[in-house]
Amino acid sequence: MPDSSSPLSPAGDRHFDGLADKFADSLYGALRGELRLALLDRLLPELLDLDDQPLLDVGGGLGQLAGWFAARGHAVTLVEPSGEMLERARRALAGAPVRFVEAPLQALPEQAPGPWPLIACHAVLEWLADPRAALATLADRLAPGGQLSLMVFNRDALRFSNVVKGNLEKALADRLEGQGRRRRLTPISPLTHAQVVAWSAECGLEMRAVAGIRVFHDYLCRPVGDDTERNRLLELEWRYCRAEPHWRLGRYLLYTLVRPETGGSEAPRTETACEEEPRP
Numbered sequence: 001m002p003d004s005s006s007p008l009s010p011a012g013d014r015h016f017d018g019l020a021d022k023f024a025d026s027l028y029g030a031l032r033g034e035l036r037l038a039l040l041d042r043l044l045p046e047l048l049d050l051d052d053q054p055l056l057d058v059g060g061g062l063g064q065l066a067g068w069f070a071a072r073g074h075a076v077t078l079v080e081p082s083g084e085m086l087e088r089a090r091r092a093l094a095g096a097p098v099r100f101v102e103a104p105l106q107a108l109p110e111q112a113p114g115p116w117p118l119i120a121c122h123a124v125l126e127w128l129a130d131p132r133a134a135l136a137t138l139a140d141r142l143a144p145g146g147q148l149s150l151m152v153f154n155r156d157a158l159r160f161s162n163v164v165k166g167n168l169e170k171a172l173a174d175r176l177e178g179q180g181r182r183r184r185l186t187p188i189s190p191l192t193h194a195q196v197v198a199w200s201a202e203c204g205l206e207m208r209a210v211a212g213i214r215v216f217h218d219y220l221c222r223p224v225g226d227d228t229e230r231n232r233l234l235e236l237e238w239r240y241c242r243a244e245p246h247w248r249l250g251r252y253l254l255y256t257l258v259r260p261e262t263g264g265s266e267a268p269r270t271e272t273a274c275e276e277e278p279r280p
């Protein structure tokens with residue numbers, strides 16, 4: 001019997017109706033959002049083969065990523081189940097070559113079947129009751145040779161930051177995920193790198209690259225001061241976002257997953273193309 005007072009969808013997902021203001025302020029109104037966008041701006045052209053191909057942005061939220069691709073000549077289809085988030089994206093992207101579809105990821109086979117040469121799904125799977133099935137749905141929508149830019153909230157980083165903040169009991173009990181109640185922004189299904197490796201292999205996807213987004217910022221002991229310090233932090237984040245061992249504790253993990261050109265029956269390469277050494 002669904003609980004009508006619960007903010008979760010019938011599928012058990014946390015659509016962001018009622019969360020748009022809080023999400024906009026606490027992420028994109030703060031340094032954490034600025035760093036995320038600055039790192040994506042540098043990383044996406046390195047991690048993806050981009051040639052103006054159409055892009056499907058799933059769970060596109062407020063539209064920042066859709067805007068980034070649209071400004072680079074991609075025709076974007078933004079799919080988002082929250083009417084509130086979609087309305088804000090529509091306003092932010094007025095005039096850009098973006099088609100808006102109000103639907104959840106689970107409706108992609110009917111609403112945006114593709115096949116797509118390029119799909120982005122950033123910071124969405126951790127808000128779903130069944131992220132594994134969702135990854136399979138995304139994989140099925142990719143054309144042969146198509147690329148999926150997947151970003152997920154990292155469960156291992158969540159444990160680390162809880163310990164750093166002194167939430168020792170919670171960390172020992174491994175009670176890390178949120179419940180999706182009220183206006184909380186702790187994801188209900190944070191993921192591990194091991195899960196992404198296993199599930200993408202199950203779907204026949206090849207893991208081409210991985211990077212950590214915010215490998216330092218979320219563990220800082222004091223707020224960043226002036227612009228000089230912000231720039232230093234960005235350079236550190238950039239230098240180590242693909243370097244061992246730092247990328248593994250990024251607050252988010254950013255992947256390029258590719259559907260092989262031929263059938264997908266060969267065993268996919270599962271290990272990462274991350275760099276062992278920091279960039280100079």
Ligand SMILES: C[S@@+](CC[C@H](N)C(=O)[O-])C[C@H]1O[C@@H](n2cnc3c(N)ncnc32)[C@H](O)[C@@H]1O
Pocket residue numbers: 013014015016017058059060061062063064065079080081082085103104105106121122123124127128
């Ligand atoms: C943390 S926000 C990320 C938004 C955007 N992708 C970004 O990176 O800023 C998560 C988004 O996933 C959406 N979402 C939740 N459940 C979904 C579902 N079943 N299908 C697609 N999107 C979903 C939410 O409504 C919200 O807009």
